[in-house]
Amino acid sequence: MPPPVPSGAFTDRSAKGTPLPTFALRRVGAVTATALVVLAATPLGVGAAPSPTHAVAARDAATWLAGEYADGVLPGPFTPEDWGLSIDGVIALTAAGVAGATRQAATAQIAAHVRSYNSYDDWGIEGFTDGGATAKLLYVASAAGADPTDFGGWDLRAETLTLLSGTGTGHQHGRITSRTTEATGPDPSNTFDQSFAVLGLARSGGTPQEAVDFLIRQQCTAGGFRLYPDADGAPSASCDAQGNATLDVDSTAMAVQALLAAGATAADEAAQRGADWLVAQQRADGSFGGSGPTSGANSNSTGLAGQALAAAGRDAEAARAAAALAALQLTAANAGAAAADAGAIAYASDALTEAVRDGIAENFRDQWRRATAQALLGLAQIPLGRIGLDLPPSGEPTASPTGPPTPTAPPSPTRSPTPTAVPTLTVSPTPSTSPTGGPTPSAVPSTPTPTPTVTAPTPTSSATSPAAGGPGRLPTTGVAIGGYVLTALLLLGGGAVLLVLGRRRAT
Template sequence: MLLSRRLATGLGAIVVTTVVTAAAVPLAGAAAPAPADAAAARDATSWLAGEFTDGTLPGPFGGQDWGLTIDGIIAMSATGGSAPTRQAATGQVAAHVRSYNSYDDWGIEGFTDGGATAKLLYVASAAGADPTDFGGYDLRAVTLSLIAGADAGHQRGRITSRTTADSGPDASNTFDQSFAVLGLARSGDLPQDTVDFLVRQQCAAGGFRLYPDTADGPSPSCDEQPGATLDVDSTAMAVQALLAAADTGATGASDAARRGADWLVGQQHADGSFGGSGPTTGANSNSTGLAGQALAAAGRDSQAAQAAHALTGLQLTAANGGAAADDAGAIAYHAESFTSAVTAGITDTDRDQWRRATAQALLGLAQVPLGRIGLDLPPTPTPTPTGTASPTPTASPTPTATPTPTATGPAGPSPSATATPATPSPTGSPTGTAAPSTTPAAPTLPDLPTTGAAIIGYVLVALLLIGGGAVLLVLGRRRRAE
């Protein structure tokens, strides 16, 4: 009898403790940003949406910049704002797939850019479109066809480009690989080889290199490349891709993501900002936005909040904007750009930099991980009760806003998803091509939301209650028998 009571009492305590614990755990995987940061992200979204013309963002020399347009979709989707602009932009990108992932518009046929294709796969998935029929292309199948196979040796699992004699060599990098992992994880089964290749780009220190290739050819791993340069932007992308891979059960992804987040914490400046590598070494909003987003995804809430604080310090408002007050919401690349705009406004020459900086920086304010954009409920400027995050997808979602790393200096703030080839870049439109006067319809979005709620706790409670009831029933029968 005493044993039965102890079992029942202990079981009851376990069930009650589990119920309390489950109720105390927020449903969303990452903590929500501060209301002020969510409001700042919304303001940035509104400004960025106003920079679109006929569903596209222009490049620095005019014409459609498809990479930047995709970054804009991802950035706006992170906040859930400007739905008409997002849908129009998604329709335009779907109608111009080959303008972005090939050189067809330049008369160079047969080339398919692996990184651009992977980024298209990601944005289609994050936008709620069908990645197997996006503008008539099965982006998942094309991406899988560009993954290096077993015959590639230590390059197995790498996203590659389908090159020609006229296109130049493949220059896929860690941004491209991260988009491949993110896109494949969100659209179906994720090949372990793609995760393994991404993990090999991580050095023992925890950071990731941008390029797997050296002057002597591709090196097997980051540690085997003498003097490998570790890059904040690439690490932020890789951490988020690996967290998405870990959710699918990929081997080694969780530990690599944790070590990458640890390295990012060590790179953060005292004011919360981050710098990149090479020409982007100085503190800038692109690197800070990506790193802040990755830290939030990895549960480093304090460091993510510090990064967001650094970003709001570079955001124009009606009160601080001076000559640029009409551009309230835009985020400067760095302090010098901010000061210049306050004094003289945003010039036509500088506007491209502001578009790229804002698109990527607002990700660090919204703090929705790349793996969750379009799945989780976007942050709202007003506080919501704890534990009420019942995620729903947004109409569409980087990275130059979800990056595109660029090899340019401060004038070109974001890293480029693919290295700039010797031939004209497919991310811009051919010289003299005007933006279309009509906007294609956006891809059909799903009728029902895809939830991302963490229901494991509730399942555990249900199982314990069922199991507890069964045990108590057995004990009750045994007691009557005695």
Template sequence: MPTFPLRRIGAGLGAATATALAIVATTPLGVAAAPSPTHTAAARDAATWLAGEYVDGVLPGPFTPEDWGLSIDGVIALAATGVAGSTRQAATAQIAAHVRSYNSYDDWGIEGFTDGGATAKLLYVAAAAGADPTDFGGWDLRAETVALLSAAGTGHQRGRITSRTTEATGPDPSNTFDQSFAVLGLARSGGAPQETVDFLIQQQCTAGGFRLYPDVDGAPSPSCDTQANATLDVDSTAMAVQALLATDATGADEAAQRGADWLVAQQRADGSFGGSGPTSGANSNSTGLAGQALAAAGRDAGAARAAEALAALQLTTANGGAAAADAGAIAYASEALTEAVTDGIADTFRDQWRRATAQALLGLARVPLSRIGLDVPPSGEPTPSATVPPTPTGSPSPTGPPSPSVSPTPTTAPTHSPTPSASPSGTPPTPTTTPTPAASVTSPAAGPGRLPTTGAAIGGYVLTALLLLGGGAVLLVLGRRRAT
């Protein structure tokens, strides 16, 4: 009789231990770890420098006083770090007031064109900046994006984000970057249709990487594997991985994990990444996007190595030399850093530094695109509710050629400013009429869909707590037995 309570405690302890082990076994181990304090500080320094480059809420381009694609990249970077809330709000308001300056050729008197990738990116930044995507400067960007999806009856192109083109504007320039922003923006504003995710997955080859262009020789190509010698691109893969992790659509997680595995295999010994074609050399744009994607997919070791490579390209007051006044900025490549330390940042290269910094700091902050604006940035300010004009306003007079930037896009060589969203030479034209998209969605009608797991794994803590509680109970019973 005296041993019966002890047996019951032992049995309970065994059951509790088994339960804890089951929790550990089913708890995902690939959770994203927070960046080191050093890298968090480096990301904030980079964002602070970038915020100082804004003029009246706009980042200038190489040919115009305003570059809307780059200004959007800057807002994403500021939101990821929680830096310069007032600058972020002013920039968001300016972008909202100039939606058509970014996603059309209206400013140059060419009417009827709507860029699908730019529209999708606007949808994403509205959500990430804390604005209302259904009333962004008077535009319902979710409805606009959905209207630009290829409808049922378009075969293997179903779900593709397309541009509304005219005879004067030429073929549709949409690519895998654009598709990723479509999935991200739709997931963040109510749910991404399965067919939109399916089209993105079609751009993934068996090896795991994603190609940049869905078109081959002037015609839509059914899938990456049907294209002979398809060029797999680090930047496109990084964007696709993050987009797929933002949705719970069928096949999304498996494709994202294969993409992350491919990225790990592309990482160089020093932690850096290169793009494809003219950007195949190690550069901070590709490293920033890839590092951010690895963090989103729970590949923490690779993400940390990428952050180290990025930190090595950052100007500081200690290493900046002639460019010490630009401390925080991140160079595109080591050659640009060396030149800046010796001679300062020349005006002709300042645009390159802005573009490099905007994307590179994402690999230092390691906040996934699907979480920007939802999670409080490390040691930063929460994303403020953006105040944007209720209706579209007039656009400024154009000062450059009709080529609105649709970024972040394939990185460019360090000798010139990036050319956003360059379209393939033979992309087929899309119908001038708006396709009717399929209405089915795989995510709930509200909410951002399935997002990557963040925070610390709790299985080990649960097991430890249960073992401590059970052990304490046994000792208590044994103590009472001795007392009697």
């Protein structure tokens, strides 16, 4: 059986008038000191928010995409539901901050169909678990504000950790792998899968260093990352060890964002070298192309690369990528025959021209859904490690996205041609023989969590708030430092007042 392929291309109340006892004053001092420690630990590098025009474009794109959902699901080219694309949509809608009800419905549907996405159970082939799909589920659960340790009954963090290649596997140590059987063929995991694993683990409690190290080994000396960690049918030790390695914009963009979220040894340096390589690949009009059949300029590659550049603090290049994406968007002013689909983003300029002339034909809507879901990430410019944590762009000229200094942390993205050949963040396990339907399997508890060395302690998860992550060393988060300065000053001032009052009371 051939490996699965992607289907195309994240109140406070205080008593008034009540004297504070001495222990309360000591508590105020402790809180003040803690605030100063948090302030000192907060990265000072704050990246620029997207322009108001591009923020509005991101919201328009997300609004159109939300309208393509039916009962919380986006359809595929051959099926009424495409779980990988539906996940991409949730990530996109969360980044843009629109259609909350649609996001909730989609998240619930995805949680109810975990095994429909990361296995072949629906096709009657048992025993297979797709590592990249599992890692992407872990990521979207965290980004959507769900509990990744109980997502549809699955502990996705524990499951992802069990799928990391363990000690004794040499240069494969730390690789996200699939649980395969003789019927399912070899492990199909790639650099997209590894990036999602690093992102998801970073956002749910911390990433083992070996997972980060494996991702870094997929980077060549030039700075770019390869998509496939295997060469000549066998795992290769590193990108440089593969003499004919093809460096890929999409894979590099994913890896850069994962490394920035990891907060692990050597991760930041590798991420910045990857960003340097991306800058060198940017075309004169701001666009990017992928590799192989997607090497032409396209909105999928441009969206991911622009998002990664914003995450790495390359604001000028990220803005140029956003401008290239905006040029591919249908608007009320330019949509022509596709006026009903204003907001959607074309995969390439020829698709835009055709839609303006003839509208979006039904057999091409799948391409537009995939292109829009990935492209708007480059317009919103919130890193994958921060989606669901930072406030989305408002589109208002005076707005400045702010968010908590919460550390952070996308199956996977092998690109496979659909009828429209659009690369995507999506991958849906699809056996070579596809029955017309299958029962929805019930969730089964995952295997116990292994105990690799993790870079950060696991926080308590919450089903109503994004999972906390590791150290989260993203240089571009859109977080304004002024809020933390003001908070610290208020705490200091309050502590001083309470101290004076306490002394007067003692006197």
